[in-house]
Amino acid sequence: MTCPLCINNEGNKKNTHYFTDKIIRSCLNLDGGNARETGFYFDLSNDTAFVEFNFQRETSIEKLEETLGRGATDQEIEQAKKIPFSVDYVFCTDCEAIFTEIEEAFIENILPKLRNAEIHEYASLEFEEIKIIRLFFYIQVWRTAVCEESFKLSRDTFEKLRLIILNHKTITEEQVKEFPLSISYMETLGGEKAYTSNFVGFTSDRNPNLIIMNDFVIQFHESIEHVKFFDFYNLNDEHFIEFANYKEEVFKVRILHDAERKAFLRAMVREEKVKVTLSFYEEKFKELWFKLFSVNPSSALSQEFINVIAKEQDSVLSHTRENIMRLTTEFISEKLKL
Ligand SMILES: [Zn+2]
Numbered sequence: 001m002t003c004p005l006c007i008n009n010e011g012n013k014k015n016t017h018y019f020t021d022k023i024i025r026s027c028l029n030l031d032g033g034n035a036r037e038t039g040f041y042f043d044l045s046n047d048t049a050f051v052e053f054n055f056q057r058e059t060s061i062e063k064l065e066e067t068l069g070r071g072a073t074d075q076e077i078e079q080a081k082k083i084p085f086s087v088d089y090v091f092c093t094d095c096e097a098i099f100t101e102i103e104e105a106f107i108e109n110i111l112p113k114l115r116n117a118e119i120h121e122y123a124s125l126e127f128e129e130i131k132i133i134r135l136f137f138y139i140q141v142w143r144t145a146v147c148e149e150s151f152k153l154s155r156d157t158f159e160k161l162r163l164i165i166l167n168h169k170t171i172t173e174e175q176v177k178e179f180p181l182s183i184s185y186m187e188t189l190g191g192e193k194a195y196t197s198n199f200v201g202f203t204s205d206r207n208p209n210l211i212i213m214n215d216f217v218i219q220f221h222e223s224i225e226h227v228k229f230f231d232f233y234n235l236n237d238e239h240f241i242e243f244a245n246y247k248e249e250v251f252k253v254r255i256l257h258d259a260e261r262k263a264f265l266r267a268m269v270r271e272e273k274v275k276v277t278l279s280f281y282e283e284k285f286k287e288l289w290f291k292l293f294s295v296n297p298s299s300a301l302s303q304e305f306i307n308v309i310a311k312e313q314d315s316v317l318s319h320t321r322e323n324i325m326r327l328t329t330e331f332i333s334e335k336l337k338l
Helices: 021-028 061-068 074-081 093-109 130-147 155-166 258-293 299-310 321-337
Strands: 040-042 053-055 124-127 181-186 199-202 209-214 216-220 251-256
Touching: 021 199, 021 209, 093 130, 093 155, 130 155, 130 181, 130 209, 130 216, 130 251, 181 258, 251 258, 258 299, 258 321, 299 321
Parallel strands: 181 251
Antiparallel strands: 040 053, 124 251, 181 216, 199 209, 209 216
16 A cells, blocks of 8 residues: 555555554563563454453463463454554555654653653643654554544544644644644553553544553544543543643643552443443343344333443442343333333
């Protein structure tokens, strides 16, 4: 294919990471390490979110199966062999060099002020290196839009970002500030292993476009009109507008301290699991209803069923099989009485 950045050369480059390797490496534990639970990442992109496990490349099939508690499917094995968040033959060598230059500027100038830095006293940090920061996060957002079908930008935004990245050397600071951009940095304490409890993934519902890259969370808005409070497991608080950098004098980064990071991750995992579990029950309910009555239940009815299951929020994840069967039977008998 033609490289989507320069729209000129053939995409000849193998192994282009669309999330900067240096940032996500410690989360995915690509350097090895033998902690059993490490090296996973999640895809938050599809509607039912979260169930798609992926595995670090070096994970042996035995280890993969041991972790799954079952045999691995061909697809999972294929997935396990891939380098996470990287693509082959999409970008060209020249454009890869542009990405590298932008990444190196960030890694050299900004990263040391956040990762492993003494930041526990600060609720936020301000940076004058606006262009370096914005370019770095723009390439994550833009490359994800190129490489992930479910991560979408408007045509106009996509093209504007492309030109900003392509002309990054000559573009002015003013030109680079037109998109509202929030960055949260999650302080990660406890050494290298602690990073493996972080996540890499993105959401696809837009407004904002959200990407989690290990200890960084990106919220990208296509325009200032789109910036409004976005409730995402306490990622934002009442000061959210201050952190949506837009035509800023200095770039503000919100700091989530280690305890907040853990609370954020816990809440996210829990909620995502609840979503997946409920959608699983809904599917099963629909199948059963169809078997019994040869018609699909209305969506209102399915929703009513899910409300019954979800009524005790805390127990959604701990329903036993018997419990679900009982609730389902009761629900259907109740409906038949009407
Ligand atoms: Zn190119």
